[in-house]
Amino acid sequence: MIATPRKAVALVSGGLDSMLAVKVVQEQGVHVEGINFFTGFCVEGHTHAIRKKDRKKPKRNNALWVAEQLGIKLHIIDIVEEYKEVVFNPKYGYGANLNPCLDCKIFMVKKAKEWMEAHGFDFIITGEVVGQRPKSQRRDTLPVVQRDSGIGDRLLRPLCAKNLPPTLPEREGWVDRERLYDFSGRTRKPQIALARRFGIEDYAQPAGGCCFLTDAQYSAKLQDLWSARGAKEYEMDDIMLLKVGRHIRPAPEFKLIVSREEGEGNFLQGYRYRYPSLKTVSHAGPLALIDGTVDEAGLELAARIVARYSQGKSAPEVELEFRDAEGASRTLKVAPLPPHELKREWML
Amino acid sequence: MTREVLDCRRLLCPMPVIRVQDRVAGLQPGDELEVVCTDPGVLQDIPAWCRINGHRVTEMREARGEYILRLRVGEAE
Numbered sequence: 001m002i003a004t005p006r007k008a009v010a011l012v013s014g015g016l017d018s019m020l021a022v023k024v025v026q027e028q029g030v031h032v033e034g035i036n037f038f039t040g041f042c043v044e045g046h047t048h049a050i051r052k053k054d055r056k057k058p059k060r061n062n063a064l065w066v067a068e069q070l071g072i073k074l075h076i077i078d079i080v081e082e083y084k085e086v087v088f089n090p091k092y093g094y095g096a097n098l099n100p101c102l103d104c105k106i107f108m109v110k111k112a113k114e115w116m117e118a119h120g121f122d123f124i125i126t127g128e129v130v131g132q133r134p135k136s137q138r139r140d141t142l143p144v145v146q147r148d149s150g151i152g153d154r155l156l157r158p159l160c161a162k163n164l165p166p167t168l169p170e171r172e173g174w175v176d177r178e179r180l181y182d183f184s185g186r187t188r189k190p191q192i193a194l195a196r197r198f199g200i201e202d203y204a205q206p207a208g209g210c211c212f213l214t215d216a217q218y219s220a221k222l223q224d225l226w227s228a229r230g231a232k233e234y235e236m237d238d239i240m241l242l243k244v245g246r247h248i249r250p251a252p253e254f255k256l257i258v259s260r261e262e263g264e265g266n267f268l269q270g271y272r273y274r275y276p277s278l279k280t281v282s283h284a285g286p287l288a289l290i291d292g293t294v295d296e297a298g299l300e301l302a303a304r305i306v307a308r309y310s311q312g313k314s315a316p317e318v319e320l321e322f323r324d325a326e327g328a329s330r331t332l333k334v335a336p337l338p339p340h341e342l343k344r345e346w347m348l
Numbered sequence: 349m350t351r352e353v354l355d356c357r358r359l360l361c362p363m364p365v366i367r368v369q370d371r372v373a374g375l376q377p378g379d380e381l382e383v384v385c386t387d388p389g390v391l392q393d394i395p396a397w398c399r400i401n402g403h404r405v406t407e408m409r410e411a412r413g414e415y416i417l418r419l420r421v422g423e424a425e
Contacts, residue, residue: 036362038362038363038366042362060392060393060396061361061362061365061389061392061393061396063362064362064365064393064396064397064400065396067400068396068399068400072400073400073401074397074400075369076362076365076366076369076397077366078363078366240360266413270358270386
């Protein structure tokens with residue numbers, strides 16, 4: 001009798017480690033499918049989609065690309081709403097910025113466990129390597145992921161399994177522990193060597209990880225959003241807009257999101273039905289959204305700032321169209337703000 | 349056979365892919381789905397998702413800054 005192959009669901013980020021983890025387990029005859037979680041903070045693709053100058057590079061979703069290379073199905077799961085609790089109240093705190101890495105990993109493994117049980121899969125695999133990351137992939141935090149997610153010993157980390165106690169798939173003989181690996185630490189050399197052995201030459205190596213929350217500037221803008229609103233909250237549009245344009249807060253009540261080039265201008269154009277906006281008319285210039293509330297004085301200041309980024313920045317007067325979120329518009333004529341009046345502390 | 353239209357305008361990838369994935373889950377093999385998007389990333393991502401999952405992109409076109417893809421749902425395994 002031929003035994004039915006065991007089934008594993010892999011957390012696929014689109015990076016090299018999860019790709020290798022899948023390959024190692026696939027080699028042992030296990031049926032693998034991938035799962036990829038979309039938090040809203042994923043770096044994947046967005047900046048390419050928004051900024052025109054980046055469009056020369058071919059854009060691809062690395063998780064989909066990896067799945068295709070591996071010949072596995074990929075299930076992309078929208079966790080934007082549920083993920084907010086992880087961002088607002090991480091039990092294990094934030095990393096260097098607003099990145100709740102350990103809570104994030106626990107949450108994702110927990111969601112993958114739910115998927116595994118709903119679809120009749122046997123275990124989960126991840127590309128984690130002991131010692132690879134300062135918070136979520138330490139010898140003392142790897143067991144925390146297993147415990148708090150509830151997955152226990154149905155979580156296999158093929159790249160560092162030999163450094164860890166045998167898991168259920170190993171004890172049951174679903175996978176051969178001897179054909180797993182003992183990688184550790186921050187070095188990438190063993191992964192690169194293993195990739196070469198598998199004939200994998202093309203893979204993504206995101207410099208700052210795959211999450212905007214690890215980015216200092218992005219985290220500062222998110223913190224500003226929370227401060228301005230007096231509460232930790234965000235909607236999908238908020239966190240998307242934090243990825244676009246210059247963010248300038250000249251007053252506590254409002255900030256400006258000013259496009260830096262045509263691609264961003266086109267992107268912000270799609271939000272004019274939700275936010276009041278300013279667009280230079282007499283000179284080529286940016287489109288700016290106003291997030292918050294402005295009185296007449298605030299509006300004039302906002303217009304002067306936007307004019308400062310137009311081709312009329314040296315002109316005595318620049319004409320702009322102010323349009324409210326309902327679509328009513330009027331014209332403003334202002335003197336562009338001189339550079340020395342644009343305060344550094346306004347720039348987020 | 350049904351033919352449906354899915355509006356994914358203003359959504360950034362991978363949201364259009366997720367919407368397609370969720371809609372296709374409720375369709376039958378041979379059904380057609382037309383997806384209207386504004387993120388050019390879909391020109392790569394939706395075909396990739398289709399190839400992985402056994403569906404077929406039968407048409408891709410651009411009109412006034414919108415990207416329209418027509419898919420035919422494949423056989424479920």
